[in-house]
Amino acid sequence: MTTRQTPDEPATGPFPVQRLQRATLNDEVYHELRRAIMSGAIEPGSTMTIRGLAASFGISLMPVRQALNRLVAEHVLMLLPNRSVALPRIDAGRFREITRIRVALEGLAAEEAVAQVDAAAIARMEAANAAIEAGAAPGEALALNREFHFTLYAASAMPTLVAMIETTWLQVGPLLHVPIRKVMDGATPRSLPEHRRVIAGLRAGDAALVRDAIRADLEDAAVDIAATLD
Amino acid sequence: MTTRQTPDEPATGPFPVQRLQRATLNDEVYHELRRAIMSGAIEPGSTMTIRGLAASFGISLMPVRQALNRLVAEHVLMLLPNRSVALPRIDAGRFREITRIRVALEGLAAEEAVAQVDAAAIARMEAANAAIEAGAAPGEALALNREFHFTLYAASAMPTLVAMIETTWLQVGPLLHVPIRKVMDGATPRSLPEHRRVIAGLRAGDAALVRDAIRADLEDAAVDIAATLD
DNA sequence: TCACCAGCCATGGTATGCCATATCGCTCAC
DNA sequence: GTGAGCGATATGGCATACCATGGCTGGTGA
Incomplete structure (x- = not known):
């Protein structure tokens, strides 16, 4: 073998x-x-x-x-x-489509994670977010962002769903790299309010809040990325 | 080649x-x-x-x-x-997970289809549903049900989403066959109220109604199937 | 009689080779 | 000079062959 x-x-x-x-x-x-x-x-x-x-x-x-x-x-x-x-x-239409799919899938995972997430996972998410906000290099920020999101999704205990989400990330992967770099290079390390809302919602056990924060996070990023498409 | x-x-x-x-x-x-x-x-x-x-x-x-x-x-x-x-x-947990994913994905497709569906597609869906309600053989009913749903989803003009939905259908495919046969064999041809709601919602242009009808349709079927699992 | 070991067989992974096709470029004729 | 046709090359699909591994089976010894 x-x-x-x-x-x-x-x-x-x-x-x-x-x-x-x-x-x-x-x-x-x-x-x-x-x-x-x-x-x-x-x-x-x-x-x-x-x-x-x-x-x-x-x-x-x-x-x-x-x-x-x-x-x-x-x-x-x-x-x-x-x-x-x-x-x-990836053209704008396909990107819009995948973004809507991601909102649906990742929103579901986020909502489900609220009931099952443990303190250690929240701590990892907070650490990842702090590192981003502290001004990580662009490539590293991408990895940290990924860790933030997938730590959350893994807490949903829905492995099939997580795998599908990974696939959608791969599908938009080529777009993430360059634009994010462009977005983050010039900007000073900015806070990520939606990430903070996610963590607050997890602590409060507010599933609707976490879902909405994830939705907003994805859509915020999508606006920046879509701006580079056409 | x-x-x-x-x-x-x-x-x-x-x-x-x-x-x-x-x-x-x-x-x-x-x-x-x-x-x-x-x-x-x-x-x-x-x-x-x-x-x-x-x-x-x-x-x-x-x-x-x-x-x-x-x-x-x-x-x-x-x-x-x-x-x-x-x-x-497929155990009950995995089936529940996939059902939730399906509700999210198919609900999105259904909602999106409302704005774009044309009369011909609605006619095909109505014909498929009528054939089911008229008492098609179990295997044929499955195919007609599939046509009903995917005609709707195709109208969303979201090809990536439709492909993902097809994948989820395949994942639960082994479950659909036997249980549905069991469910439909004994029963007299029953009307499918959720399918009728879908069509009514399409005609009325009511996206929320269509989404909810699809959700209910999936969850109704899931109850029957889950009953055969443990 | 049972346990253990060795060898065989089933099975998956990879490499190589061959065939069919598509593409590109060149040549020749108009 | 241009277009059409032909051939070489690049490329993908498939079949075959070989190797490594894991499990099973039968035999042997305690």
């Missing part, structure tokens, strides 16, 4: 080491492409070839093909008529 | 025949598995092997592997620890 165990570092014995890398090449390629997309390394609209990627990774075509298929199935990549794959160029 | 053109039937010349089967084996397997799942032909909890399916289809392992990967990516199939795939056994 080629579990790709321990490419280096000789076996350290029965010690509890946690280096379970990635199981299959397929998975590795998949996650690497995900990372590249979320980090803005891939230009929207650009196409990629199986052979090209396989050569870059130094592996055969099969794992790459499977990883691409998986991303196409998630609507993160797009199948061209010639069966090549491309990172879709 | 192996476009698999015209396995039989000699070229009929420039006549406009519409027999563009399926493009790739991958796709063919994918859709066949989808059909099998939605029709209840695959037992929830049962596992399947790549080689077994490939032998059944009379093709090689690669297209089967890709189709399975795609279904796993859509959370329709499930990856076992030994990397085999299985049709998940």
